[in-house]
Amino acid sequence: MTTPIRRRRSDGRAPAPTSGRLRVGVDIGGSKVAVLVVGEGDSVLARKSVPAASSEPDQAIAQIAAVIREAVGEAGATMADVAAIGLGVPGRVDAATGDVTFAVNLGWQHLPLGRRLEAALGVPCVVENDVRAAAVGLHRHEGYRGVDDLIYLGIGTGISAGVVLDGRLHRGVRGMAGEIGHVVLDPDGVSCACGLRGCFETIAAGAGIARAARTAVEAGESTILAATTDPTAVDVFAAAEAGDAVAARLVDRAAAAIARMVHELVLAYDVELVVIGGGISRAGAPLLDRIQAGLARIAAPSAFAAELLAETDVRLAGSDHDIGTRGAIALLDPLAKEVVAREAVG
Amino acid sequence: MTTPIRRRRSDGRAPAPTSGRLRVGVDIGGSKVAVLVVGEGDSVLARKSVPAASSEPDQAIAQIAAVIREAVGEAGATMADVAAIGLGVPGRVDAATGDVTFAVNLGWQHLPLGRRLEAALGVPCVVENDVRAAAVGLHRHEGYRGVDDLIYLGIGTGISAGVVLDGRLHRGVRGMAGEIGHVVLDPDGVSCACGLRGCFETIAAGAGIARAARTAVEAGESTILAATTDPTAVDVFAAAEAGDAVAARLVDRAAAAIARMVHELVLAYDVELVVIGGGISRAGAPLLDRIQAGLARIAAPSAFAAELLAETDVRLAGSDHDIGTRGAIALLDPLAKEVVAREAVG
Known part of the structure; x- marks a missing residue:
């Protein structure tokens, strides 16, 4: 499990594998960078989180390298003890090179994140889209042993799905598999940032829920959300819990769309487990009840739908804050390596 | 390529592999049974087609066995020359046992088709859903060399998709992957045989188009379809070509739904090729133009959609009548065997 990952690099050379026994998982989010350091048997040695990575590349690399060093230090080790580092990034990633092609919420474009960090830290780095990394992490998680076909549905500011089929991460030919945030659920719906109308994201993602709340307030609807300047999805969920009818309508609409997409994903992929994660999953049981x-x-x-859905386990990732970092570490698994290798030779 | 397939049988024994060099593909449709016999290098030795298989199991087995024997005879051979037989069936198939669980259009339920034919013909038989078989066939077809991620979208009386990912048939945990005929495109649409409303099938499949035509005629709309007793989808396509506005509207609606589903499938799976087959594909270029x-x-x-769709090859299977039988033969490929084996041990 601690075999260092060797990938083809654009310069043809990979850093020499270290003899280190530690593995590091980094979850780069829109608002924070979380780091997990594990040793033998996945024992957690350190856990660290700092505010958002900069949108300025040099600064971002320096920030991320620094927090990794600090976390490894807190684990009582040095970089020489680290076998490899996995990183999950919310954006489009070239898994072969470790380059971040495009990460809209981070403001990064064509950032050779993996190579820059390898140069800075002297340790092999594997970079993958964060939602895909989380899907791989769930597949390797002891809580889901025996489940080889699952989808991690990441619902935050935007939406995408990480898909594990037959135990392998399914990336697709362009690394776009699971980009179901832009499936059109309502052709007459509001316009999406992607240019289409009524995409799943516009109804169920954080930004979409917040926008719908703003629209309701602006239309003069009677809601406690009117008292909040720029209500967020979190405000909407709280208001719905407090019995606000407008907020409840928006949450029900989001939950219905999520249910519809779960049905659709199960029809398309025939997986046995769908885990809903991302910011929305912190809404907890009230949200899951509405989705159910x-x-x-x-x-x-x-x-037909009843049979299929009865056999499908739908859960919220909930308050497990290690999903992202554990997923990033799971990328270092030899099985995950297969996928990376396929990309590299493709 | 002629290695006989050995599968786990419910009685624990498989027929002894023959030394035969011929392979036989059987496409069992709602209205006919087509057989293709090939020799070395996939050379076609015989092609035969007879009217529909009976809904009565004993009669169906006798019919199918008879047409296979006849086709092999026409190839100047006997069953002893046949290495294995692949069969595609429009329904739910247990690929491990070769049993047809449920084939609604054939009226079969729990028919041990593979085992019965093995007993009757003394040759190993592999049975798979017809659309999945076609997808495997396309993947092995010389016209699509190098394409390892494709979807065969079978649009006939009903709709389902055969999905090949990374060169392997994706069946799903319950063998239901690709059952996208029941994705709800219009929650306020007409009711579907499955119980839901506005399923993709109700808009784009043959039965759905025919039903919409009937509804238009009954509503007194001005259309040449009113002159036809019980217009079929074929009548609707012909009327649209003849300039009938009502028929054109129904075809446009079906084509728009197919386009929407192609977009959705490409977002979900990120394949590079979508081939539209089944009865609808015989409508040819005018239909493809409308889908495009x-x-x-x-x-x-x-x-985003433009980039993804520009890189996706969308074609009609058109008038290639061997797709089903070639697909059935492709099931005998050692690579396809992997999938069957996975089912058998699963």
Whole structure:
């Protein structure tokens, strides 16, 4: 499990594998960088989190390298003890080179993150999209042993899905598999940042829920959200819990869309487990109840849908804050390496 | 390529592999049974087609066995020369046992088709869903060399998709992957046989188009379809070509739904090739033009959709009548065997 990852590099050379026994997982989010350091048997040696990575590349690399060094230091070790580092990034990643092609929420474009960090830290780095990394992490997680076909549905500011089929991460030919945030659920819906109308994201992602709340307030609807300047999705969930009818309508609409997409994903991929993560999953049981109610409404008139959904385990990732970092570490698994290798020779 | 397939049988024994060099592909459709016999290098030795298989199991087995024997006879050979037989069936198939669980259009339920034919013919038989078989066939077809990620979208009476990812048939945990005929595109649409409303099938499959035509005629709309008793999808396509506005509207609606589903499938799976087959594909260029127009409408406002769709090859299977039988033969390929083996030990 601690075999260092060797990848083809654009310069043809990979850093020499270290003899280190530690592995480091880094989850780069829109608002923070989280680091997890594990030793033998995945024992957690250190956990560290700092505010957001800079949108300025040099500064971002320096920040990320620094927090990794600090976390490794807190684990009582040095970089020489680290076998490899996995990083999850919210954006489009070339898994073969470790380059971040495009990370809209971070403001990065064509940033050779993996190579820059390898140069800075002298340790092999594997970079992958954060949602895909989380899917790999869930697959390797002891809580889901025996489940080889699962989807991690990441619902935050935007939405995308990480797909594990037959135990392997499915990236697709352009590394775009699971970009289901832009499936059009309502052709007459509001316009999406992508240019289309009524994309899944516009209904169920954080930004979409916040926008719908703003629209409701501006339309003069009677809601406690009117008292909040620029209500966020978190405000909307809180208001719905407090019994606000407008907020409840928006949450129900998001939950119904999530249920519809779960049904759609199960029809398309036939997986047995769907884990809903990302910012929205912190809404917890009230959200899951509403999603389950949406699934029940789909199953009620259809024996076919009922059979399929009854056999599908739908959960919230909830408050497990290590999903991202554990997923990044899972990228270092020899099985995950296969996928990276396929990309490299493709 | 002629290695006989050995599968785990419910009785624990497989027929002894023959030394035969011929392979036979059987495409069992709602209205006919087609057989293709090939020799070395996939050379076609015989091609035969007879009217529909009976819904009565004993009669169906006898019919299918008879047409296989006849086709092999026409190839100047006997069953002893046949290495293995692949069969594609429009329904739910247990690929491990070769049993047809449920084939609604054939009226079969729990028919041990593979085992019955093995007993009757003394040759190993592999049975798979017809659309999945076609997808495997396309992947092995010389016209698509180098394409390892494709979807065969079978649009006939109903709709389902056969999915090849990274060169392997993706069946899903319950063998239901690609059952996208029941993705809800219009929650307020007409009711589907599955119990839901506005499924993709109700808009784009043959039965859905025919039903919409009937509804238009009954509503007294001005259309030449009113002159036809019980117009079929074929009648609707012909009327649209003849300039009938009502028929054109129904075809456009079906084409727009197909375009929307192609976009959705490409977002979900990120394949590079989508081949549209089944009865609808015989509508040819006029249909493909309408589907391409639908894709262009999706791409127009969205750089993201435009990029993805520009790189996706969307074709009609058209008049290649061997797709089903070649697909069935492709199931005998050692690579396809892997998938069957996975099922058998799963």
